[in-house]
Amino acid sequence: MRRVRHTDTSPEKMIRALLFKKGYRYRKNVRSLPGKPDIVFKSRHKIIFIHGCFWHLHRDCNFYRLPRTRRDFWMPKLEGNRKRDTETRRKLRRNGWKILVAWECELRKMDCVLNKLIKFLGKP
Numbered sequence: 001m002r003r004v005r006h007t008d009t010s011p012e013k014m015i016r017a018l019l020f021k022k023g024y025r026y027r028k029n030v031r032s033l034p035g036k037p038d039i040v041f042k043s044r045h046k047i048i049f050i051h052g053c054f055w056h057l058h059r060d061c062n063f064y065r066l067p068r069t070r071r072d073f074w075m076p077k078l079e080g081n082r083k084r085d086t087e088t089r090r091k092l093r094r095n096g097w098k099i100l101v102a103w104e105c106e107l108r109k110m111d112c113v114l115n116k117l118i119k120f121l122g123k124p
């Protein structure tokens, strides 16, 4: 199983590097905001989360496989993560933030993701 929870996971790094190259400036892992969002565009009031499919329980996703053993250990844990994500997004939206979630599995088509992000963010 891959660890995707620590701060500088490679999908995040990859996305950040691409956005930086395009001319976007942002803050990362902003502790003062709920959920410590991965990429924050303060002046635009926009946030991007890069979610690992397993840890954030991406529905209908073929990218990861749930462990066969100890499901009753994993499921509540992962459902908990998912619930917390929902709650985090709700809090942020209530404070006027616009949010986009990019999933790990989407990063296989980096061009598509990048287009999606740029559409969401607007011009650099």
Ligand SMILES: [Zn+2]
Pocket (backbone or CB within 6 Å): 053, 058, 061, 062, 063, 103, 104, 105, 106
């Ligand atoms: Zn996925």
